[in-house]
Amino acid sequence: MNDPTRRQAGELESAVLAALWAADRPLTAPEVQQSLPGELARTTVATILARLYDKGSVRRTRQGRGFAYSAAVEDPAALSAQRMHSELDRGGDRPGTLARFISRLSADDEEVVRALLAASADPQDPR
Structure with missing residues (x-):
């Protein structure tokens, strides 16, 4: 109860x-x-x-x-990212875990992930 x-x-x-x-x-x-x-x-x-x-x-x-x-982390978003990385590191099937995570994203979240991946691959990106 x-x-x-x-x-x-x-x-x-x-x-x-x-x-x-x-x-x-x-x-x-x-x-x-x-x-x-x-x-x-x-x-x-x-x-x-x-x-x-x-x-x-x-x-x-x-x-x-x-x-x-x-x-040790600067904000709630960094804490969430830290927790997500910990879960990925804990599991044995990293590609499978990522695939299942991505398959449950909303269309809006998927769009954000695509934009972030594209930006991180851009050599002009200051990050």
Whole structure:
């Protein structure tokens, strides 16, 4: 049975990353906790930060007896791209995974992918 008070998977990670993106400096776990809505335990926030660190989504630097955290990716789009690459790297059939992914794209998304591929193949493209 679903508990209506329980957050969806990834929701806390997204909220923590949003807090880090909004900050102008690295934040400690208690500072992240204070910036989040609701009443999360400091240990919950620390666990989420540790998981994000293990995934490579945040960086941490020693600050006193603890750590201060900053986002390792610049925005939500970069985070999504990182997750997509992780999934591709995890699977054994990369061409098959890509083929299935592409087969489920909308016509608009397919057009965007084609334009991006064409731009990346253009030698005049500054990227």
